[in-house]
Amino acid sequence: MISETKPIFPKNTNFLKLIEEYSEELGILQREAKDLDIPLIIVFEGWYDGFIGEVINRQLLPLDSRGFDFHFTDTPTAEENNLPFIFRFSRKIPPKGKIAVFDRSWYMRGLIEHLINESEKNGCAPSSYKTNLETVLTEPADEEVIHTARFTHLIKIINDFENTLYNNGTRFIKIYMGARKDKRIENHKVWKKIIPYDLDKRSAEKIYKKDVRVLKEMLEQTNATYAPWNLYFVNQNIDEATAVTMKIIIDQMKAIIFDAKSKQFSEPEQTDAETSIQTISMTAGPLDRVDLTKFYTKQKYKKKLKKYQKQLTLSHYLLHLNKKPMVLVFEGWDAAGKGGNIKRIVQSMNPRHYRVIPIASPTDTDKKYHYLWRFLDGIPPSGQTSLYDRSWYGRVMVERVEHFCTEEEWKRAYGEINRFERAMTSDGVIVLKFWLHISKEKQYERFTARSLNPLKQWKLTDEDWRNRGKWDEYYTAVNEMIEKTSTEKAPWIIVEADDKYYARIKILKTIIQRIKKELEEKDCLKQNK
Numbered sequence: 001m002i003s004e005t006k007p008i009f010p011k012n013t014n015f016l017k018l019i020e021e022y023s024e025e026l027g028i029l030q031r032e033a034k035d036l037d038i039p040l041i042i043v044f045e046g047w048y049d050g051f052i053g054e055v056i057n058r059q060l061l062p063l064d065s066r067g068f069d070f071h072f073t074d075t076p077t078a079e080e081n082n083l084p085f086i087f088r089f090s091r092k093i094p095p096k097g098k099i100a101v102f103d104r105s106w107y108m109r110g111l112i113e114h115l116i117n118e119s120e121k122n123g124c125a126p127s128s129y130k131t132n133l134e135t136v137l138t139e140p141a142d143e144e145v146i147h148t149a150r151f152t153h154l155i156k157i158i159n160d161f162e163n164t165l166y167n168n169g170t171r172f173i174k175i176y177m178g179a180r181k182d183k184r185i186e187n188h189k190v191w192k193k194i195i196p197y198d199l200d201k202r203s204a205e206k207i208y209k210k211d212v213r214v215l216k217e218m219l220e221q222t223n224a225t226y227a228p229w230n231l232y233f234v235n236q237n238i239d240e241a242t243a244v245t246m247k248i249i250i251d252q253m254k255a256i257i258f259d260a261k262s263k264q265f266s267e268p269e270q271t272d273a274e275t276s277i278q279t280i281s282m283t284a285g286p287l288d289r290v291d292l293t294k295f296y297t298k299q300k301y302k303k304k305l306k307k308y309q310k311q312l313t314l315s316h317y318l319l320h321l322n323k324k325p326m327v328l329v330f331e332g333w334d335a336a337g338k339g340g341n342i343k344r345i346v347q348s349m350n351p352r353h354y355r356v357i358p359i360a361s362p363t364d365t366d367k368k369y370h371y372l373w374r375f376l377d378g379i380p381p382s383g384q385t386s387l388y389d390r391s392w393y394g395r396v397m398v399e400r401v402e403h404f405c406t407e408e409e410w411k412r413a414y415g416e417i418n419r420f421e422r423a424m425t426s427d428g429v430i431v432l433k434f435w436l437h438i439s440k441e442k443q444y445e446r447f448t449a450r451s452l453n454p455l456k457q458w459k460l461t462d463e464d465w466r467n468r469g470k471w472d473e474y475y476t477a478v479n480e481m482i483e484k485t486s487t488e489k490a491p492w493i494i495v496e497a498d499d500k501y502y503a504r505i506k507i508l509k510t511i512i513q514r515i516k517k518e519l520e521e522k523d524c525l526k527q528n529k
Contacts (some may be wrong), residue, residue: 015239023062037096046177068099082381084427095368172227285479295499312348323382332436335446425489
């Protein structure tokens with residue numbers, strides 16, 4: 001149960017003077033949070049646009065403008081409308097030491113697009129639809145509406161999003177500014193010239209009755225201990241509202257900073273990850289069940305390649321027409337043939353509708369964000385395809401084996417990655433992940449061939465040879481990765497790649513079959529409506 005958060009002030013408090021004191025304190029806390037590399041998200045939700053906007057502006061004025069970003073959540077742009085819901089906001093998360101302030105957020109947009117569901121296309125509201133939370137809440141909010149599968153899905157996506165960020169250091173302050181029943185009509189009169197829509201007494205009463213049930217459900221289900229809601233009922237005194245919300249932010253920032261400092265001094269040293277990995281033998285798993293003797297003759301390969309590339313051309317075009325996005329992930333051993341496979345796939349695609357994304361080591365800028373952040377730019381909009389040459393799975397492979405992250409971080413990453421991919425697939429993105437598997441002997445053979453070929457020597461680096469020396473550790477990591485992150489909607493496909501011909505045909509065939517299945521399911525859903 002969420003109770004009202006309201007600091008108690010003495011009678012006849014001079015709120016303007018109090019705001020000046022709080023402003024100085026906010027500036028100090030911002031600098032402390034920056035020094036501690038704390039990424040902070042402040043969310044404002046609630047009633048009247050003009051009122052909230054003024055309150056937020058007063059919170060921002062004391063802050064160093066270089067240390068925060070402000071985001072007003074309005075009707076999504078055409079580009080945003082084509083992205084999976086939560087990824088619009090994932091792109092706006094703050095880096096270490098910075099604050100992101102949201103004037104309405106995933107909560108408001110979620111209610112509009114997922115609860116009311118004004119548009120069938122990806123559950124997104126048309127651009128002409130009013131974005132005011134109050135307008136949405138005038139709609140009937142009976143139990144059948146509240147407890148829909150769409151609403152349950154929305155809650156899960158939001159909780160997954162906030163939990164993933166919190167586990168990697170981001171902290172939340174969430175404020176909902178409500179209005180008591182007896183104040184709503186009065187507030188309407190005060191702000192009638194500011195707010196962009198009209199409410200009479202009857203509709204205001206209706207809003208009060210209806211929003212309590214919907215908001216109570218949403219606020220309570222997203223009121224996590226790591227991201228609690230602060231519920232504040234405002235009146236017509238904007239100075240008091242500013243002071244109250246400032247005090248809420250200050251108190252919570254102090255607690256966040258205190259917690260960060262405590263961990264700095266009390267956290268025990270991490271166990272040496274290298275020691276724990278060295279004691280792990282090469283465990284059996286999915287890779288041990290792969291038959292690497294499979295092959296095609298060159299003649300048979302050419303015949304099948306022509307057939308499947310022709311089919312992929314048509315399938316990919318239909319995917320674009322049906323506005324279905326697709327993500328193809330390519331991982332595998334060094335020299336397993338990832339580049340060659342990607343080349344044979346895109347030969348069949350229209351370059352307007354695909355993008356190849358090669359992933360290198362994270363930059364200094366990347367390291368300031370959650371590790372999944374640098375992959376967000378590649379998430380395809382409707383009707384487009386992204387091919388990742390290596391991906392977010394580096395977290396549980398190279399970063400694990402090479403000790404670029406702690407054991408706690410890579411173990412936590414399995415769940416984070418599953419949630420990340422579920423956010424895509426639940427919004428209609430096709431996700432296929434290929435692990436190109438070769439034997440240790442075949443890898444040595446290809447390394448040697450590359451070293452002797454002047455045209456291919458650039459492909460072979462000292463790091464490749466060094467990684468080969470840790471084959472057993474990588475083998476264990478890959479087996480565990482496949483077992484823990486292969487899901488029904490985002491499966492791992494292990495590709496027998498000792499024979500490059502066989503690998504290329506298997507991947508092409510798998511993509512075609514998945515596209516066909518997805519389009520058939522979409523047609524089936526249309527017929528049942």
